Amino acid sequence: MAKRTGEKYDAIIDAAVRVIAEHGYHNAQVSKIAREAKVADGTIYLYFKNKDDVLISVFSEKMGSFISDVEEALQSVESAVDQLYTLIRIHFERLEKDRRLATVTQIELRQSNPEVRKGIGEILKRYLDIIDQVVENGIRQGVFRPDLDVRATRKMIFGTLDETVTSWIMNDYKYSLSGQVEQIHRLFIDGMRK
Amino acid sequence: MAKRTGEKYDAIIDAAVRVIAEHGYHNAQVSKIAREAKVADGTIYLYFKNKDDVLISVFSEKMGSFISDVEEALQSVESAVDQLYTLIRIHFERLEKDRRLATVTQIELRQSNPEVRKGIGEILKRYLDIIDQVVENGIRQGVFRPDLDVRATRKMIFGTLDETVTSWIMNDYKYSLSGQVEQIHRLFIDGMRK
Amino acid sequence: MAKRTGEKYDAIIDAAVRVIAEHGYHNAQVSKIAREAKVADGTIYLYFKNKDDVLISVFSEKMGSFISDVEEALQSVESAVDQLYTLIRIHFERLEKDRRLATVTQIELRQSNPEVRKGIGEILKRYLDIIDQVVENGIRQGVFRPDLDVRATRKMIFGTLDETVTSWIMNDYKYSLSGQVEQIHRLFIDGMRK
């Protein structure tokens, strides 16, 4: 049971994204995903434990590559201020480039049951850790306030990015996400005060 | 259909909160809510259009009083910097005081279908408007940067508060929410830079 | 859940017997039983815990009245020899009179899963107890051998009756069941020896 690789594995993951994006979480039946992936219903169960596993895997596979990209990009950046900029930029650019995936991960999969949400939460932890490291870097480098609460700061950063992307989707992508990198970066670094 | 007041109306709303808090969104059946409210299943449909309407009303009734509280409190505060402080403080205090309601509005109701989420979104707009006004006040008063993008700033503020509360719930309320008001207020106002 | 009486309760039980008799155990879907009983599928679950419960109840209700009939009839019979005769007679007469029920309880329900079989076994225990009492009576009355092993004797009696009925059904009811009462009674009492 549950081979986690192969052509069909990828086909099912991608089909799930398309079906969820088009029909919404509550209308993404297994049979619909199978048809979209051009496999039989039962084939899905050769690659995944159950429907929840498909959904968690969608998030894991897609978000995983996203997180890896961010990790890699941050390696070649020295200053924590610039790292934060890079992180915001990649976060926005990636999701702006794949609206369908953005909708699925930001909106649809959040309607899921506790089991799936738990799986999603575990994957997101990796991302939150990266943010923590950037903040800690900045403190160590002496560019961020030494009394910064890392966890609170991380929640500000993640909460802001998440809300911004969600809002962008809910407003039908009608403005540029990546156009806000500058603005938000400055908000984080310098705050609202004149 | 759909009297929106009365003893039973309130009983049903409160029963819904209790049932969702105790059993989770996906186990909050109409019949369970009816039993908890000590009315017949059918009676719910004399006061609400359908189940979605019950859920949206839960959010509306409970969040409505919350928003009014914030509005009122802000009236007696002059400076936008202090208004922002007050907003954060009330946001955290209110939810910290009623953990059950916090869980229902922050976690459970977000698993709902598009219809309910839309209803919730509309109610939240009032809150977002209040945040906008605080930001605009600050610009007008000359204490916030004049080039602040009001909408981006509002997303930062709301996104951060929301993520902070969610995180607090997910970590079993094991630290103080209101203990973070100071820290987060300073993050907003002065940013992360040393 | 699970009101165990009422007009519809009976209708569902009877529909189940008809459906199983006509289509066989493996083709007796809940929806088919519901249609036959002229109720909605869901209604079945107002009266029964699940499908297994329906099947066990079929056996319980039908066999229950059968066992009560036997119990009652034995009361008015003094001698254990005659009691045994009466038991065999009623056993055969009842099943001969309702061939459909005979098929369902003898053939179809025995193909069921362990859960149902367990339920059936528990109901049969009452019948086996009655047989035991007849045997014990006979020993006490001094008409049966005092060294008779009650349990072994009971197995002979029940096993024989059961096999005889099953065989009669498998041979398409083409001979008379009640015509064999005499013969079998004498076999039990006097044995095969000349």
Next chain:
Amino acid sequence: MAKRTGEKYDAIIDAAVRVIAEHGYHNAQVSKIAREAKVADGTIYLYFKNKDDVLISVFSEKMGSFISDVEEALQSVESAVDQLYTLIRIHFERLEKDRRLATVTQIELRQSNPEVRKGIGEILKRYLDIIDQVVENGIRQGVFRPDLDVRATRKMIFGTLDETVTSWIMNDYKYSLSGQVEQIHRLFIDGMRK
């Protein structure tokens, strides 16, 4: 299709017995039997027409040797009274010696669908014929009553043995089967009467 011999043929039959004995009829999937037999799923279909064929063959192969043993043993016994004793003894001894096989043939395979049951019935006919011959022998030898109904008597004999074995299994083999040969033989021959 369907070679009925060979190393793998036997391996599959034996694997089926083990799997059914361990997991029960309703959990004896073809793939599980294949794994136990160390062949591929598809290989089973080179030796058997379908799953039913496997199950019937299990009964046929195992019961076949049992019946042959009985046939052979009876040859060297003269008197019908002793033949009946021998038949009961071998019946009980064989099944007592291989509890796993006893469970499979007495309990598990009886849950099967009509097709398999029909196959089983045909095999059992050979056994029933042997019983008939013993009874007829006895009548001819003048030791059994001449008015004995052979078929009814056969049903008593088979029904009793079958019920006794089933009961022994259901009671977890906790008493001796072969210890009951005497008792049951006397019941058959001399009846219950003092």
Next chain:
DNA sequence: CATGAATGAGTGTTCATTCAT
């Protein structure tokens, strides 16, 4: 001969909503 990946038909159960009383 043998493999094992792929197929796809088939069904018990839940629960929001209705409506006769």
Next chain:
DNA sequence: GATGAATGAACACTCATTCAT
């Protein structure tokens, strides 16, 4: 207004069988 019995649509998952290699 209030009841609660009745409705019936909707869907994830299993597993015997096939067939390309």
